[in-house]
């Protein structure tokens with residue numbers, strides 16, 4: 001049994017906590033959130049205790065094996081370093097950090113403290129994406145040539161509006177498209193060049209939209225769309241190869257769509273709500289996999305170095321937007337620090 | 345009104361010919377084709393005369409001519425029409441290079457004949473409706489666009505750069521580049537492109553993703569790849585996603601379709617919307633009838649769209665963004 005402490009009771013923290021609560025080989029030791037009410041609500045739903053700080057939780061709990069960091073991105077580093085110093089294995093939500101230097105420091109620090117570091121690139125655990133990768137690997141569509149991926153919906157509102165602070169979240173490109181960057185790199189190998197255009201720096205409205213082109217060393221070309229300018233979340237993937245095409249669009253292929261006429265008790269009426277029920281959701285599978293890797297001392301499907309590379313692609317896209325030039329990823333130590341409007 | 349057709353090298357010739365036949369007051373006066381067998385065949389099917397010499401066809405008292413020869417031959421045929429004082433509807437891309445396109449535009453202007461570039465997507469109902477909504481301000485200010493115009497590798501002269509000027513990039517960039525210019529009223533400032541020969545055995549560009557910057561700050565991408573395979577349920581697509589300050593608009597120009605599953609052909613889309621080729625040809629004929637000197641979609645529109653494709657090729661060579669003005 002692995003004892004897990006989740007930090008952050010927001011959108012991701014509550015998802016992770018619920019997954020551990022259901023997991024036979026995990027014990028959800030507690031959940032931490034500076035917002036006591038939020039922490040308590042998740043704790044109640046998941047049958048655990050809540051704390052208002054990491055220190056208080058560590059003081060009160062007899063045993064913690066893993067610290068799972070589900071905080072806004074700029075807070076990842078401090079908590080990952082702290083947990084490693086305390087000798088705890090770490091699971092951290094993506095993006096690992098806001099800068100490559102921070103990401104490197106976190107990876108090195110965990111290594112030097114002898115703890116494992118896993119990063120939540122959960123797209124690799126989404127059934128449809130994992131299935132597409134299997135088909136690709138089985139050669140069903142021949143050699144991949146042009147790939148289109150996309151994700152997004154409305155503008156996310158997180159704790160203290162941290163998503164709309166570009167210096168904190170990196171906007172859609174870093175926060176959400178990094179999922180696709182990681183998945184595509186998993187499927188098609190190393191990226192040679194990145195070119196990107198985006199709304200960041202062009203408009204001050206609360207909208208973000210990015211169109212990124214990746215050129216892989218294999219020659220394959222991928223187009224990735226990220227949007228925080230649309231209504232309703234959706235994601236899509238299409239891989240065209242020499243022998244066929246694999247396509248998926250969550251907006252089109254909907255297994256379950258409910259609609260409640262307005263005015264019902266409980267609210268939430270008036271908009272169609274899509275669901276895609278599976279026995280084990282991707283977050284559950286991801287986190288169980290990470291715990292299994294700890295128990296059995298195995299390499300995960302997605303490593304911290306993979307997370308670093310995905311971050312490098314995302315930051316290269318931001319750099320390309322800023323300079324209007326393609327960014328060569330082979331070119332080593334390119335300066336990928338990006339000037340945020342709000343500061344980084 | 346007598347209209348002729350120069351060459352059935354491009355398959356659109358047949359669809360334009362059928363439109364001409366349907367139009368009241370229009371006579372399909374003849375077909376010229378350097379390939380006599382092909383020309384005779386279509387003259388027979390369409391109930392018109394075959395000419396082995398385009399000068400002879402042009403001297404039959406024509407009001408207009410449709411040029412559907414190979415891209416590299418457009419210039420010769422358009423200049424001959426201008427010389428004969430015959431209005432021209434020229435298949436896209438207008439030419440394989442900007443210099444020839446400029447010569448064609450100049451010659452038609454000097455001769456006082458209309459030069460219309462065949463951009464049928466401008467006559468697609470969903471696209472027209474989108475333009476209306478944009479003009480009514482429904483999207484606010486346009487911020488970004490994402491387009492696709494994908495298809496199958498057509499083979500034949502399309503994959504012979506001497507006749508086509510290039511592959512997927514020159515073939516499939518121009519339609520949507522034209523629509524983007526039309527929607528925004530802006531000109532292309534810079535093009536960056538990743539291009540490749542990733543699917544076909546013959547050496548030709550068959551995949552391309554263009555990134556486009558407009559002079560009003562709008563950005564866009566365009567996928568012009570020949571990435572549809574024979575089992576894909578239709579020939580390809582024209583789609584456009586538009587993000588504006590006040591809303592978004594999603595266009596699937598061929599979304600008006602039935603899903604047909606037959607034992608013989610498998611799963612196919614059957615388009616049931618209005619025929620855009622008919623709309624295109626009707627507009628050309630109407631402009632002639634009205635005695636206009638300028639078409640609704642001009643040779644310059646054809647050149648501007650071509651420049652986007654040419655800038656894309658240059659960009660892929662240089663690995664930098666390229667301004668069409670530099671070409």
Ligand SMILES: NC(=O)c1ccc[n+]([C@@H]2O[C@H](COP(=O)([O-])OP(=O)(O)OC[C@H]3O[C@@H](n4cnc5c(N)ncnc54)[C@H](O)[C@@H]3O)[C@@H](O)[C@H]2O)c1
Nearest residue numbers: 008009010011012033034035070071072073093094158159
């Ligand atoms: N893998 C995915 O699919 C996915 C989806 C969404 C978010 N994320 C990532 O997960 C992370 C968290 O995002 P989110 O949407 O859950 O954020 P959120 O804004 O919903 O939640 C953040 C929570 O952290 C709490 N908090 C802030 N400072 C704290 C501190 N010092 N100590 C304890 N609690 C603190 C806030 O009160 C809030 O409840 C981000 O890195 C984000 O990019 C991943």
